[in-house]
Amino acid sequence: MLGTLGAAALGGPLAPSARAQAPAAPAANSNTIDAIKARGSLVCGTNTGLAGFAQPDSQGVWKGFDVDFCRSVAAAILGDASKVRYVPLTAQNRFTALQSGEVDILARNTTWTLSRDTSLGFDFAGTTFYDGQGFMVKKSAGVEHAKDLNGATICVQPGTTTEQNLTDWARTEKVQFTPVVIERLEELVGAFVAGRCDAYTTDSSGLAATRSAQPTPADYVILPELISKEPLAPAVRQGDARFADLARWVFFAQINAEELGITSKNVDSLANDPRPDVQRFLGKSGDFGQMLGVPNTWAATMIKQVGNYGEIFDRNLAAIGLPRGVNALWNKGGIQYAPPLR
Secondary structure, eight states: OOOOOOOOOOOOOOOOOOOTTOOOOOOTTOOHHHHHHHHTSEEEEEOSSBTTTBEEOTTSOEESHHHHHHHHHHHHHHSOTTOEEEEEOOTTTHHHHHHHTSOSEEOSSOBOOHHHHHTTOEEEOOOSEEEOEEEEEEGGGOOOSGGGGTTEEEEEOSSSHHHHHHHHHHHHHTOOEEEEEOSSHHHHHHHHHTTSSSEEEEEHHHHHHHHHTSSOGGGEEEOSOOOSOEEEOOEEETTOHHHHHHHHHHHHHHHHHHHHTOOTTTGGGGTTOOOHHHHHHTTSSSOHHHHHTSOTTHHHHHHHHTOOHHHHHHHHTGGGTOOOGGGSBGGGTSOBOOOOOO
16 A cells, blocks of 8 residues: 555646637538648647657657647648648647637547547547556556555546546545646656656556656556556547548548558559559549548558558557557457448
8 A cells, every 4th residue: 555645636737739820610511621721731739748649859840649640631631741730738628629620630649438429529530549547656666556556646637538537446446545636748747757646547558658758667667457448539520521531531541551551661662553442542443532522642642651550550659668459450469440441
């Protein structure tokens, strides 16, 4: 059993987000694709900084798994994956930013739930990463299992499924804890590293990202138990079925490309590949791009510029120590499976 550090309940200031030049909120049933084309860029709401998912590098260039999804959407619509403006959002203000039209799409480690799908007025583009909530502690604490956290202080972000899951789990398992609630991710992680809380809880992917960013990752242990299902998915506003379809099929195309063996390195060399699936994917047959309001070569363009699902995963998530696991393709032992492009 861990001793508590006190009943701290801290609140960090809201992160300033790039609200200047934000697009006006589109009317219901508007054409977001046309608005993006007219503007010349996609506006993507993403994390304020999480290794592997969304984080600017030393040159200010945004990189990560969620960033690459937005880059893929931009490539499909505009033919250029670089035509994205990123708006860093906290867990608290991300949904308002999407609802108000401040961003076109939200790709920010967001769990797909019934209430978000309905009462918030969102459409989700498919589960890009199957995750689950876990706990991380310092190795020096000697904690081996989640139940050993009875009496601990636990760092958690407000306005997340994480906060509710933690409460539900503690009630079910009869674990007493004191929450340390901080909105800004950087401040929350800083509090955990500084010892202001005994454990940090979020999705296991986020824990791996945080651990990889520490000077000595081996000083931190991710406990083996997962206490929830967290299907992470990009979201768009309801009311524009065409844009929702496009976002969904961008993801499906990433999966199908990996299954077909189409990569950023070989896509140009497959023009004469006799497989009908490949010909449709490359836009050589059918008008599948026109059905989505984009060029028929949309899928080939995004794969050439960004890569297929496996390439995106390896570049961003394998790099921080996350295994494919259930996120492997359905024919490789995982559950990632996409409808056919036909």
